Amino acid sequence: MDFSAYSSAFSGLLVVLTTLIVQFIVANTGKARLPNHIPGKIDPSLGHESFVFRAYRTMENSLENISLFLGSAFLAILAGVNPVWTGFAVWIYALARIMHMILYYMISTEQNPSPRSYFYLLGLLANILLLILILTRLL
Template sequence: MDLAYSAYTAFYLYLVMLLVQWMLATFSKVPNAISGKIDDSLSHGSFVFRAHRTFHNTLENSALFIRTILFAFILNYPSPRSYFFLIGVLANLVILVTLGLRLA
């Protein structure tokens, strides 16, 4: 198996894991919950608490993880496909920033 294919597959699986964690953290709410706030009575034994913390821990590490992956792709794999991938990432970042500014 090609090393680049393995790297792309691992990155894809990471993004799928992030999506699954987001869905679990979003939809495993207690009744009458306030969006974005965790009930103070929840502790480590609660699935809602664990799902929420797992997702937020992943988010905290995602920026560094994704930057490291992109940096490795730039250094070790100077293929035209990498440049198009980075152009796509840049386009997505521009769209996310633009939407974020509009919502603010």
Template structure:
């Protein structure tokens, strides 16, 4: 496990990303319960409703997490520069947390900016892995 030591921050980000998902799930469940939403029934599409925004925040996170995990695995197994990988993973995590919060509070421009920053973090993780091959 010595090879993972330089990537401890990235591994921590993996765990904290999981915690972020858990929080999103709890928020969605609590808001759904408070709104008397019947599980399994569609959520009305309205950005004016927190239930919809919480649902979309979780769905949006689900759309990028597989890419994040694959890029991290690729970069670690490629012996990517740990400093760059750890920094890129942190950028992704903080941007995803910001995206979640901005979605909850219906701050559309900030939500879009944080989404773009998370994409930048993802691409940086991939590039760091590719650079290890050059």
């Protein structure tokens, strides 16, 4: 199978993985600067007013979502789903996750839905699109 047609999807996946690395660095650097920090734990008294909490939750949210997305993306590629649509869905997900991250870093709110929620939903819809494309291809 010639995977060169999926270069757009692969570059979008690289952006997704790079975004996750950035989130990991920001979250752990911020947490390490707190007094009496314990590796692997976040102070339960922290809330949305704390950038450290928001950075940590951004990373955790990405970790909660990335396995399903990566599975969908690679299954789409291996199943031979249209490369243009696969790339489109991957890039929508990648950009939605970046916007989710930026808004979570910038806006301290417990309001629901918050502005970041719309980008979370957009990423979820991109993943659902991939799953529909896979199903269509396999049928």
